Amino acid sequence: MVAVPTVTGSVDSADLGRVLAHEHVFVLGEEYRQNYQGDWDEDAQVAEAVEELGALPSMGIDTILDPTVLGLGRYLPRVQRVAEQIDLNIVVATGLYTYNEIPFQFHYTGPGLLFDVPEPLTELFLKDLDEGIADTGVRAAFLKCAIEEQGLTAGVERAMRAVGQASAQSGAPITVHTNPHTGSGLVAQRVLAEEGADLSKVVIGHSGDTTDLDYLMRVADAGSYLGMDRFGLDVLLPFEDRVATVLELLRRGYAEKMVLAHDASCFIDWFDPEAKRRVVPRWNFRHISEDVIPALLEGGASEQDIETMLVTNPRAYFEK
Ligand SMILES: [Zn+2]
Helix, strand or coil: CCEEEECCEEEEHHHCCCEECCCEEEECCHHHHHHHCCCCCHHHHHHHHHHHHHCHHHHCCCEEEECCCECCCCCHHHHHHHHCCCCCEEEEEEEECCCCCCCHHHCCECCCCCECCCCHHHHHHHHHHHCCCCCCCCCCCEEEEECCCCCCCHHHHHHHHHHHHHHHHHCCCEEEECCHHHCHHHHHHHHHHHCCCCHHHEEEECHHHCCCHHHHHHHHHCCCEEEECCCCCCCCCCHHHHHHHHHHHHHCCCHHHEEECCCCEEEECCCCHHHHHHHCCCCCCCHHHHHHHHHHHHCCCCHHHHHHHHHHHHHHHHHC
16 A cells, blocks of 8 residues: 555545546646636636536546646646545646657756756656645656657657656656557657666556557556546547457456546647537546446456456556
């Protein structure tokens, strides 16, 4: 058992309960919001999030892991307002989310750069993990980076290596946004391992977007968890295919290598909210409880399989 920091204080890893391993409370760029989102209503957005996330315990969900980091608009005070009003554990992350470049704040500062200093990203990540995020007193519990179809660009590699170093130094686990169609989970595993990260503490996120079992088994056999974490994003892979892939991996003995989630958000400024509801109507925090678990059980999964993916694996992710 270990103490896992959450937005409202530490929780024993044994008490995390059923965990959705990749969800977002708010994804929004503050600079964009302040300049172009004049209709933003802070109190209404917080109230909506309280209602949506506050309903999860009654649906059997006790904890969400929120990998909203730099690049996705992480802003803890808003998340704190939500977390204080609900019974759900919200576990937050540190790291950097980019598919291409790193932010200008880091362009000229770092090893071998104009201002030649030790990697500032690693230092910021360790600060968030050890001391807390800004002056909120909330500590990050895991690390996040991304690699998309653009591949290992210079910026992606720098962020990923900093995440690997911070994990190696702190022991904190990692979630990586990957694109399984370009095999980028394997690239992430190589780079993170080179920096000393323990691949058994890594979730290769968005693995559930593919039905390529050979690829998925390669990633899992290298020690990492497969993030079957985009249920509801049927536009990227239909519900039936997502469920069938989990069922086949269960049949092949991979229950201990999968975690579940939706990658949903209470608010995201990437899409028009109306269009989002129309195109992906089941992309919400309730879909796994309402539709996915019944479909998995119907398809041959056992209650123990569900427990392993929702409780045992997320707990072990923090305890390793
Ligand atoms: Zn995400």
